[in-house]
Amino acid sequence: MVYIVDGRIKMKNKKKTNKISNILYKNIWTIILASVICLASSFAFARYILPLKYTSSVSLYLNISTDSSLDISSIEKEQIANTSISILKENYIYTSILDELCKSYSNEELVEYLSFSILNKKITVLPEILKNYISVNADKSSKLIRISATTKDPRLSTDLCNLMSEISSTKISESELKVSINAIGKATIPLNPSSPNILLISIFGFIGGFFISIILILIFNNKNKKINAKTDIKETFHIPLLAKIINLEESKTNNATAEIYPLITNKNTAYTVYESYQSLRLNLIFSLTARTNNKVVAISSPSSFESKSLVAANIALTLAAAKSKVLLIDADMYNPTINKIFKLKNRVGLSMLISKLTTFEKALNESLVPFLDVLTSGPLPPNPSDLLSSENMEKMLEHSLERYDYIIIDTPSLDETNDTLAMSDLIAGIILVLNSGKTTYKEVYSSIDKISRSSSYLLGTIIHK
Numbered sequence: 198m199v200y201i202v203d204g205r206i207k208m209k210n211k212k213k214t215n216k217i218s219n220i221l222y223k224n225i226w227t228i229i230l231a232s233v234i235c236l237a238s239s240f241a242f243a244r245y246i247l248p249l250k251y252t253s254s255v256s257l258y259l260n261i262s263t264d265s266s267l268d269i270s271s272i273e274k275e276q277i278a279n280t281s282i283s284i285l286k287e288n289y290i291y292t293s294i295l296d297e298l299c300k301s302y303s304n305e306e307l308v309e310y311l312s313f314s315i316l317n318k319k320i321t322v323l324p325e326i327l328k329n330y331i332s333v334n335a336d337k338s339s340k341l342i343r344i345s346a347t348t349k350d351p352r353l354s355t356d357l358c359n360l361m362s363e364i365s366s367t368k369i370s371e372s373e374l375k376v377s378i379n380a381i382g383k384a385t386i387p388l389n390p391s392s393p394n395i396l397l398i399s400i401f402g403f404i405g406g407f408f409i410s411i412i413l414i415l416i417f418n419n420k421n422k423k424i425n426a427k428t429d430i431k432e433t434f435h436i437p438l439l440a441k442i443i444n445l446e447e448s449k450t451n452n453a454t455a456e457i458y459p460l461i462t463n464k465n466t467a468y469t470v471y472e473s474y475q476s477l478r479l480n481l482i483f484s485l486t487a488r489t490n491n492k493v494v495a496i497s498s499p500s501s502f503e504s505k506s507l508v509a510a511n512i513a514l515t516l517a518a519a520k521s522k523v524l525l526i527d528a529d530m531y532n533p534t535i536n537k538i539f540k541l542k543n544r545v546g547l548s549m550l551i552s553k554l555t556t557f558e559k560a561l562n563e564s565l566v567p568f569l570d571v572l573t574s575g576p577l578p579p580n581p582s583d584l585l586s587s588e589n590m591e592k593m594l595e596h597s598l599e600r601y602d603y604i605i606i607d608t609p610s611l612d613e614t615n616d617t618l619a620m621s622d623l624i625a626g627i628i629l630v631l632n633s634g635k636t637t638y639k640e641v642y643s644s645i646d647k648i649s650r651s652s653s654y655l656l657g658t659i660i661h662k
Contacts, residue, residue, distance in 0.1 A: 217415065224414050231410035232403050239402020243395045251351035252391035255358045255384040257342040257365070259335075260377045278335045281378070282342065285333050285365045291324035294360045301356065310350045331357055342378070351387045358384035424636045430658055434641055437657035439484070439628065440477035442508065443469055460538070461511050462566065474515040477659065481512070484626070484656050491625035493594055493604045494656065495528075497617045498630045499640035501610045505630040506534035508661055509607040512628075517569035521602040526572045528616065529609045530581045533574035539565055546575025551589045557596065570601075586619035594623055611644045618651040626656035633662040 221228065259278055284290070298307065311330060331346045344365075346357035366378045430438040459466070461474055485492060496509035506529065513525040526547060527535035536543040541562050550560040550572070562571040578584055597604055606624065608617040617627060629644055641658075648655050 220415065220418050221411060227414065228407060228410045232406040235406025235409075236399055236403040239405075240395060240399045242402075243393045243398040247393040247398075248349055249390040250347050250349060250392045251354045251387045252345055252347040253351070253354040253358045253384040253387050254343060254345035255362050256381045257344065257362060258379045258381055259340050259342060260379060278340070278342070281369055282333050282335055284369060285342070285344075285361070286328070288324035290361075290364055290368060291327045291331075293364050294357065295324075295327060297360050297364075298353075298356070302353065306350075306353075310348050310353050330354075331361060333361075341381075344384075346384075347391060355384045355386045419638065422638045423634055424631045424638070424641065424660060425633050426660060426662055428633075428660070430631075430660070433638070434645060434658075436645065436655055437480075437484070439480040439657040439659055440473050441660045441662070442473045442477070442511075443467070443662050459507070461514055474511055477512065478515045478519065480657070481628075488654070488656075489625050492598065492602060493606065493624045495606045495608045495617055495620060495624045495627045496630060497608045497627055497644075498610045498632075499636055499644040500612045501532070504632065504661055505610065506538065506607050508630045508659060509605055510535060510538045513569055513603075513605045514566065516603050516605070517566060520568055522600065523569050524572060524597050524601040524604045525569065526604060526606045527574040528581075528585055528606050528620070530574045530577050530616075531609055531613060535571060535607055536573040539571055541565075541571060541573055543573045543575065546573035548575035548578045548581070548584060550575070550593060551584045551587060552578065553589065557593070582614065582616050582619045585616050586623075590620070591623055611647055612640070615647075618647060618653055621651050621653035624653075626654035628656050629658045631658055631660050633660050 259281060302310075311327070330348050331344065333342060333344055335342050344358050344361050346354045346361070348354045348357065362378075362380045362384070366380065369378050426441060430436060461471055481494070485494070494512075496505050496512065498505040506527075510525065513523045517523045525535060527533050528547060530548060533543055533546075535541075536546075539562070545555050545560050547560070549555045550557060560572060560575070562573065565571055584590060594604065606620070608620070608627075611617060627648060629641070631641065645655065
């Protein structure tokens with residue numbers, strides 16, 4: 198049994214991987230284009246915007262003068278080297294270097310290359326600023342000290358290294374340390390800039406563009422991914438799928454109104470459509486029987502695209518065709534549609550009945566088809582949500598359940614109002630109608646979240662194509 202479970206998990210992971218691969222394959226040229234654009238942008242940024250910097254270096258040999266009869270340990274050598282480096286980092290060393298630089302370079306050059314400032318026609322700079330351009334490090338043998346300088350000008354970098362070498366040799370010799378420093382050659386003018394590394398930046402730009410484009414494509418695809426006939430509702434959203442209804446508009450008739458609102462009672466209705474609604478009827482009955490004795494069902498949708506009113510009408514017709522007494526109520530008072538589907542007047546209806554401005558018998562449209570009665574929405578009231586969740590609405594439904602086996606309520610889409618959720622205590626549950634090719638995953642997740650936050654129960658979904 199464990200093996201089977203593991204097998205299923207592996208199959209699901211493989212299926213998910215295949216989906217991602219298909220998405221990326223469909224957008225391969227977008228990924229390539231984005232990567233090339235980032236490559237070109239990175240190259241242009243590194244080549245024309247980032248300042249060129251040149252690094253020159255020189256190595257100094259640390260000669261420790263000791264009594265020939267004494268052997269200095271490596272730790273002592275390291276201590277002497279560190280002390281020497283500390284001396285080389287003293288401010289007076291850099292002050293001396295700056296004095297020499299001012300003899301060879303103009304104030305404008307120093308301001309341009311070293312970001313110095315001029316006050317009263319004189320260079321004003323702290324030694325700490327000059328330290329930012331020079332680095333001093335000792336190798337592991339503690340006998341070599343490497344000095345490197347990086348600036349915007351190759352000649353200046355070279356001069357800094359050579360000046361540092363000359364001045365440090367003098368200062369170290371004058372110190373109490375029995376150490377002398379000898380330069381191993383002189384720093385040379387670098388022919389090529391040390392930074393920026395155009396090749397490396399371009400490569401990182403290409404790689405960054407590649408992965409960023411993949412991430413954005415997956416995010417965009419997930420955000421705007423739409424429901425279709427092949428969507429596995431149960432696996433994706435963990436909610437039941439009651440039925441998939443094919444596009445009824447493909448069943449053409451000569452009646453223009455019938456084409457706009459194609460009912461299953463039309464003579465030209467395809468047999469597959471009829472069978473889909475029969476399957477839906479059975480699944481709905483099973484869902485209601487397993488959950489509660491309440492037979493009041495609300496039909497809603499994530500948005501107003503899903504033709505939920507047509508589906509609600511066809512569900513009512515399917516139940517009535519099985520000789521169940523059905524009451525179809527239009528509670529979508531902002532966008533009443535049931536009266537248009539059945540060609541009924543909407544002067545009197547649910548709003549007036551709940552407000553006690555009329556009686557149930559006067560508001561009801563009886564015997565449109567056998568076993569089916571219709572209650573239209575009526576005039577738009579100023580407070581639909583309050584009416585639908587009121588005590589009068591509850592009493593009306595209780596009274597109706599004494600006369601009908603099922604009550605199907607066409608309610609507003611969940612993105613428009615909370616009227617559907619306001620009726621949560623009065624209904625057995627909600628059926629979400631999803632339009633294949635229009636409803637997005639984001640809308641479905643949002644609807645599920647709204648329903649879960651309320652005390653409503655989601656009976657299942659219908660994919661309407």
